[in-house]
Amino acid sequence: MAVTIKDVARLANVAPSTVSRVIANSPRISEETKRKVKKAMEELRYHPNLNARSLASQSTQTIGIVMPSSGDAVFQNPFFPSVLQGISEGAREKNYALHMTTGKLEKETLEAVIHMVQGKRVDGLILLNSKVEDKVISYLRKMDFPFVIIGKPSKHVEEITHVDNDNVRAMREATEYLIDHGHRDIAFIGGSLELMVTVDRLHGYKQALKNANIPIKNEYILHEEFRREGGQEAVSELMALAQRPTSLVVVDDFMALGVLSTLNELGIKVPEEISVVSFNNVLLAELSNPPLTSVDINIFGLGYQASKSLIQKIENNNEPTKRIIISHKLVERLSCSEPS
Known part of the structure; x- marks a missing residue:
């Protein structure tokens, strides 16, 4: 017989609504209560039905990631696994899944984004770079769809949430x-x-x-x-x-x-x-x-803050626009000396 929220609530000695809020990671629930409920879930081997939650809330509980157009370069360069790791960690903390898309041509990437947005496949998008003339950004602004850029937008800097280095x-x-x-x-x-x-x-x-x-x-x-x-x-x-x-x-x-x-x-x-x-x-x-x-x-930090900022925008329509600057540092090794 399947374990239900009521079973978890009974074991944790809380109301079923409290269990639901813990699953949704509500800030209104204390850390002590969260630990108690999660322990009960583990003991009963209860796994929340995220699909049912998504249907009820009209949310996909999924973040879209727009990779650069040159897809082959993406999977060669170590920057991208590191930034994806940061995005994934931020998404995991709030029970969001990831959906990635790329295209060899800019037109293909734009078409994939339109497909995700109009098909309601994702709740928001993270763009992994910013171009001087970016049609994806223009489209997302026109659709008023939640998105965050890793990098600095070329236009409307004060109106677009982005995570970047100086x-x-x-x-x-x-x-x-x-x-x-x-x-x-x-x-x-x-x-x-x-x-x-x-x-x-x-x-x-x-x-x-x-x-x-x-x-x-x-x-x-x-x-x-x-x-x-x-x-x-x-x-x-x-x-x-x-x-x-x-x-x-x-x-x-x-x-x-x-x-x-x-x-x-x-x-x-x-x-x-x-x-x-x-x-x-x-x-x-x-x-x-x-x-x-x-x-x-701090590539991981770029991804993590982008994920975190996007989820805040998804869950709160009034979330203000942010410009998050991730600090950098020079790591000295053996490739530099005085000119001979």
Whole structure:
């Protein structure tokens, strides 16, 4: 015979309505009562019927995750498993499931989002990046559908809840780190200029050079995909210049791995002949040869806060718009030295 909420309530010595509130993680219930009810649920091996709850509340109890258009790059880059882990933890705490979508083309991604929204498959969406001209954001604003961006929107910043790092400051500090080591020929390897994260980090790079009275050289600024191959192509081009840079700032550890492999093939030693600072501080940075100095942007925290903020918007229509900035720090390793 199936165990019911009444059975749990009887064992925990509370009202059935209290059990329902515990399942919904209501803030009105004390932690002591929650522990007592959860213990009774475990003893009776009771599992809430979330589908029934969803039907009753017209809620799917599901968060949609919109991956970047280049789906193949997503599953190669370690950034995404880390941010998904953070999102998943925030969702788990409130008993929400996750539904992911991606497309090789921007049009496919937009169509998938429309399908999720109009088909009422999810209660809200998390966008894993922000583009300068983002049709997905425009559509969601038009539909007044709950969403949160990991990154900074290019427009309507004060009207869209987003979770981000201070990317201008982070890149400025990374570039200043190389300047403090005596470098003046510093190249920038970034992602697509359609992405706001690239726009902000390029701005920080230029700020640092300007503050140090170092001329900005356009040939030292390259943009490739956030992939290992992107780093390989960029550094090959830089090393072919008549005046090579003595140091590099790379906006992504996965790209930096391609940079290191190509430098090794060319017989250029890191850090003796060229220094490298990267971003994200994923495990690759620590295990690379040499270990990379990298800016830790707390990827897990980005995902967790995005998930938490979205659920607050879903459950409270009056939830105010938020701009959440996740702190960063430079982790020094062995990829930087003074220019030879």
